[in-house]
Amino acid sequence: MAIFASCLAGHSLLWSGEGVAAATAAAIPPVKTGKTFDRAAYGTAAGKAAYLAHVDPDRLGETAQPGPGVTSLERISPPLIQVKAGKSVELMVKTASGMPVSLHAADGGRFANGKNVITVAADTLGRATIIYTATPDVIGYASIRAASPSASNTILLTVQVLP
DSSP states (O other): OOEEEEEETTTEEEEEETEEEEEEEBBBOOOOOOOOHHHHHHTSHHHHHHHHHHOOOGGGGGOOOOOOOOOOOEEOSSSSSETTTTTTEEEEEEOSSTTTEEETTTTSSTTTTSSSSEEEEEOOOEEEEEEEEOTTTOOOEEEEEETTTTTTTTEEEEEEEEO
16 A cells, blocks of 8 residues: 655655655645635636636635546646746646636745736636746745646646746
8 A cells, every 4th residue: 555745845755565756746635725616606707707806825725526527637837947037937737628727836926916826717728827927036946836626636836946
């Protein structure tokens, strides 16, 4: 029986009878907040606009329960994205068509809304594109967590900020 654990550095460890193997984490477990996503309200133009306008880092805990028909959030961007300090870079993830994706840059930096948290809608192909700016206070690596209420997981995007 294998047990997975997430490390702060963005790696997963697999413990088994054979030893320990490390692999870069593509998915990390969601932090459940008790909130639920109202798909019917989001399906209206006014509900969608209100949901996207409200900035809430707790949304990273609003993931779907795994089951039939529930997809996983996927990273489209490379595993490691590099950007110079003070510059911007495009990040991209994939979820269900039109569904929201929330991102949180806990290590600093800003999104297009000027904050370190943003929610955007995926396009008709399920691609959510986000512009991240590595502000001057970001040094080294910035971890950006992404989640969608239509997906059963969260993912970690890593941006290396170069001088």
